[in-house]
Amino acid sequence: xxxxxxxxxxxxxxxxxxxxxxxxxxxxxxxxxxxxxxxxxxxxxxxxxxxxxxxxxxxxxxxxxxxxxxxxxxxxxxxxxxxxxxxxxxxxxxxxxxxxxxxxxxxxxxxxxxxxxxxxxxxxxxxxxxxxxxxxxxxxxxxxxxxxxxxxxxxxxxxxxxxxxxxxxxxxxxxxxxxxxxxxxxxxxxxxxxxxxxxxxxxxxxxxxxxxxxxxxxxxxxxxxxxxxxxxxxxxxxxxxxxxxxxxxxxxxxxxxxxxxxxxxxxxxx
Amino acid sequence: xxxxxxxxxxxxxxxxxxxxxxxxxxxxxxxxxxxxxxxxxxxxxxxxxxxxxxxxxxxxxxxxxxxxxxxxxxxxxxxxxxxxxxxxxxxxxxxxxxxxxxxxxxxxxxxxxxxxxxxxxxxxxxxxxxxxxxxxxxxxxxxxxxxxxxxxxxxxxxxxxxxxxxxxxxxxxxxxxxxxxxxxxxxxxxxxxxxxxxxxxxxxxxxxxxxxxxxxxxxxxxxxxxxxxxxxxxxxxxxxxxxxxxxxxxxxxxxxxxxxxxxxxxxxxxxxxxxxxxxxxxxxxx
Numbered sequence: 001x002x003x004x005x006x007x008x009x010x011x012x013x014x015x016x017x018x019x020x021x022x023x024x025x026x027x028x029x030x031x032x033x034x035x036x037x038x039x040x041x042x043x044x045x046x047x048x049x050x051x052x053x054x055x056x057x058x059x060x061x062x063x064x065x066x067x068x069x070x071x072x073x074x075x076x077x078x079x080x081x082x083x084x085x086x087x088x089x090x091x092x093x094x095x096x097x098x099x100x101x102x103x104x105x106x107x108x109x110x111x112x113x114x115x116x117x118x119x120x121x122x123x124x125x126x127x128x129x130x131x132x133x134x135x136x137x138x139x140x141x142x143x144x145x146x147x148x149x150x151x152x153x154x155x156x157x158x159x160x161x162x163x164x165x166x167x168x169x170x171x172x173x174x175x176x177x178x179x180x181x182x183x184x185x186x187x188x189x190x191x192x193x194x195x196x197x198x199x200x201x202x203x204x205x206x207x208x209x210x211x212x213x214x215x216x217x218x219x220x221x222x223x224x225x226x227x228x229x230x231x232x233x234x235x236x237x238x239x240x241x242x243x244x245x246x247x248x249x250x251x252x253x254x255x256x257x258x259x260x261x262x263x264x265x266x267x268x269x270x
Numbered sequence: 271x272x273x274x275x276x277x278x279x280x281x282x283x284x285x286x287x288x289x290x291x292x293x294x295x296x297x298x299x300x301x302x303x304x305x306x307x308x309x310x311x312x313x314x315x316x317x318x319x320x321x322x323x324x325x326x327x328x329x330x331x332x333x334x335x336x337x338x339x340x341x342x343x344x345x346x347x348x349x350x351x352x353x354x355x356x357x358x359x360x361x362x363x364x365x366x367x368x369x370x371x372x373x374x375x376x377x378x379x380x381x382x383x384x385x386x387x388x389x390x391x392x393x394x395x396x397x398x399x400x401x402x403x404x405x406x407x408x409x410x411x412x413x414x415x416x417x418x419x420x421x422x423x424x425x426x427x428x429x430x431x432x433x434x435x436x437x438x439x440x441x442x443x444x445x446x447x448x449x450x451x452x453x454x455x456x457x458x459x460x461x462x463x464x465x466x467x468x469x470x471x472x473x474x475x476x477x478x479x480x481x482x483x484x485x486x487x488x489x490x491x492x493x494x495x496x497x498x499x500x501x502x503x504x505x506x507x508x509x510x511x512x513x514x515x516x517x518x519x520x521x522x523x524x525x526x527x528x529x530x531x532x533x534x535x536x537x538x539x540x541x542x543x544x545x546x547x548x549x550x551x552x553x554x555x556x
Contacts, residue, residue, distance in 0.1 A: 034517075061517035140408040145493065146328050147518030163327045168408040169504055170493035172514045176395075183400045186407060 026243045027054040032065020032078030033149065034173065035098060035192050036232050039263040040078055043251045046259070050250075053243060062149045066090065069237050075244050077235045081149040092233040093248055096260050096267040099193035099229040100150050100157075101216040103177075106205040107185040110134045113209055119158050121188060124166030129186065142180050142189030143167035150174070153230045154190050182206060193221060193229075194264025222266040232265060306532045313525035321529070326495040326506075328515075328523035335526075337497045339533055341505035344498050345412055345491060346480035349419035354473050356420075357427035362457055365435050376432065383425035391486035394418035399490055406502040408492065413501040415491030419483060423476040430472030434465040474545040478538050484509040508534045 030040055037059030044055035065077030066087060083092050102118065104110055113121070113132060120126040121139055130136040143165050144151035155162060169187075171177045174195040181187045182204045193208070193216055200206040208216040211227050220226035234248065250256070252268070260267040314321075317333050324334035364372040398417055403409025438461055446456040462469075484507075492504020493514060506514075508530045516527050 063518045063520045067520060138407050140403075145514040145518070147515055147520075147523065149518075162329055163325060167494050168492065169410045170495075170506070170514070172488070176489065179395055180410070183396065184403055184407075184409060186403075 026241070027056060028076070028244060028247055029056045029058075029068075029074045030076045030078060030234070031058045031060055031068045031074040033062045033080040033232075034059040035080040035149070035194075036078035036095070039260065039265060040251075042259055042263070043256065047247060047250050051246070053247070055247065061147070063147055066235065069235055072237075075236065075241075076248075079149075079233045079235050080230060081152060081233075082231050083233070083235065087235075090235045090237050092231075092235050093252065094268045095232045095234060095252060096265050097221055097224075097229050098232055098265050099216060099218075099221040099226050100153050100190050101193040101196040101228070102188065102190050102209040102211065103181050103196050103206050104188050104209060105181055105185045106207050108134060108207070111207070111209070112213075115158065115212065118188075119160060122158065122160060122166070123164045127166075137186045140168045140180075140184050140187040141166065142169045142171060142177055142187055144177070144190070145170050145172050148172070149230065150190065150192060153228065157228050178204060178206065190228075192264075193218070193226075197264050218261070218264055218266055303535070306528055306535065309525060309528035310532045313522060313529055317522065317526070326511075328519070328526060331522065333522075333526045333529075335508070335511075335530060335533060337495055338506050338508050338511055338530070339537060341412075341491075341498055342481055342507040342509065342534065342537065345415045345419065345487065345505060345507055346477055348412065348416035348501070349423060349480045350473060350477050352416060352420035353424045353427050353476070357424055358431050358462070358469060361428050361431035361435060362462065365432065366453055366457060366461075372432075376429070379425045379428050382421075383429070387422060387483060387486045388489075390418050390422050391489035394486060394490035402502070408504065410490055410492035410504050411502050412491060412498050412505050415487045415505070415507075416501070418486050418490050419480045422483065422486060423480050426479075427473055427476045430475075431465070431469050434468035434472065435461060437468070438464055470545065474542065477541065481534065481538055481541075482509060484513050488513055508537075 028044075030044070037057055041057045044057050047053065047055055059078075062077075062079040062081060065074065065079050067077075068074035069077040069090060077090075079092070080098060083090060102113065108129070110129065110132065117126065117132050121132070122141060122143070124141075126132060127139055128136060129139055144154070146162065151162075154160075155165075169180055171180060171189070174191040177189045177191040178195065178199045181189045182199075196206060196208050196216070197218070200208065210216060214220050214226050216226060221229050234251075236244065240248070254267070257267040313333075317331065320331075320333050322334070322336050324332045326332065326334050326338070360375075364375055394414060394417070398414050399409040399411075401409075402411060402414055442460055442464065443456070446460050451459070487507050488510040491507065491510065493506045493510050494504040495506045495511075496503065498505040512527050512530050515523070519527055
């Protein structure tokens with residue numbers, strides 16, 4: 001009689017253990033924006049260390065984040081912009097804000113450009129620095145590739161459409177833009193403000209231009225005064241599982257604001 | 271009488287292993303083509319007509335790719351035009367004029383062949399592009415792309431040429447010497463013509479590689495979608511287009527990138543067929 005009882009107990013324990021694994025200790029998959037990915041990977045690591053829940057973060061652009069969530073490939077999508085009207089099937093959870101900075105080489109004497117000057121430069125109406133008060137020389141216009149949220153934000157803000165832009169170089173990642181402007185004294189470009197500040201502080205010859213008289217700093221982004229800034233979101237579809245909800249609560253907790261700052265973002269709940 | 275079917279000879283298993291490997295290659299290639307075609311078809315039905323005219327503005331449903339097909343072609347043609355003479359001359363020179371240097375140079379060249387393309391791209395971005403920029407801005411251009419590509423295909427082009435010369439029968443050289451031909455005359459009239467088919471097929475392979483190269487070209491050639499009119503102008507290749515926009519593309523824009531891939535496959539196929547014809551028709555001796 002003793003043996004079957006024991007067996008039952010062992011079996012019960014095994015069933016409980018297996019059930020426990022499949023239940024709350026589930027894995028969370030997050031994909032999307034390469035702007036948010038480094039921050040999310042850091043937050044995920046902290047979450048894993050604290051709770052043991054495995055969080056898998058992959059970058060591939062905001063578009064992929066949305067696609068993966070819709071197809072159920074990811075629990076959460078990282079999207080570095082506000083959701084569009086045709087994306088109302090998704091729910092956005094605001095993480096914080098990031099800005100886009102206009103950058104020039106430090107060898108360029110220009111310290112500020114007005115909005116219309118930037119528009120004229122990007123639409124090819126001004127093609128020499130002498131026309132905006134700089135040293136004479138053809139302007140190298142660095143633009144981002146289609147579909148990047150930095151590009152959308154840039155075009156949106158300046159009221160340009162992509163076919164009006166006369167670019168000399170089209171880039172993908174922020175780093176490529178940094179390298180292009182750092183290596184060309186006549187170049188102008190735009191990248192994520194966090195990347196630009198980080199690179200300028202670590203010695204790249206870059207200058208961030210103010211917009212509408214407001215300097216491109218994290219403080220101004222946090223105050224909501226810097227005009228060229230964007231939302232950073234985690235998006236989900238349908239009801240959140242308790243696992244995902246717990247993770248969301250963790251990453252949006254005010255105590256995490258410092259981590260956001262490490263990546264030159266501004267947390268929404270500081 | 272019963273024939274034993276077990277155990278089979280090792281040859282039997284090897285044969286099946288080889289068949290399996292061959293079949294797998296065909297299957298994978300077929301799979302790639304199938305996926306490309308299946309993904310492209312609905313797009314081609316909707317926007318096929320706009321492929322050859324109009325601009326590349328996916329946000330406005332304009333998917334003109336002709337300038338990118340041209341970009342892929344011209345950047346590779348110029349790269350080959352730079353790399354081919356250099357590799358053939360260098361291989362011939364090392365083998366017949368400076369044999370002492372041949373081994374060390376080939377070792378270096380083999381090392382060069384192993385360098386990842388991103389490294390070439392980075393080098394191009396930090397060295398070649400600023401140099402051209404000093405000369406004729408903006409620097410990131412057709413020329414920069416071709417120079418970096420030329421450097422990338424040079425090692426294998428050189429090695430293939432060297433092998434082609436090595437495989438020529440030794441009596442060619444001896445006969446030429448017996449006829450008192452100069453070394454240059456021997457190379458020009460006997461050895462290079464005889465080795466040409468092998469050299470050409472090696473160069474065609476390298477051309478295909480240049481067409482397919484992505485990262486290095488993306489980093490140095492500017493990626494502006496426009497018809498290449500000057501070597502100092504930036505251009506965008508089909509591969510760069512896929513790499514730049516795939517991560518961020520949705521809907522028809524995404525499908526159009528599969529079409530980019532399909533076009534690239536077709537262009538490469540046409541080139542391969544052309545080179546086969548060339549070799550068969552041109553130099554029957556091979």
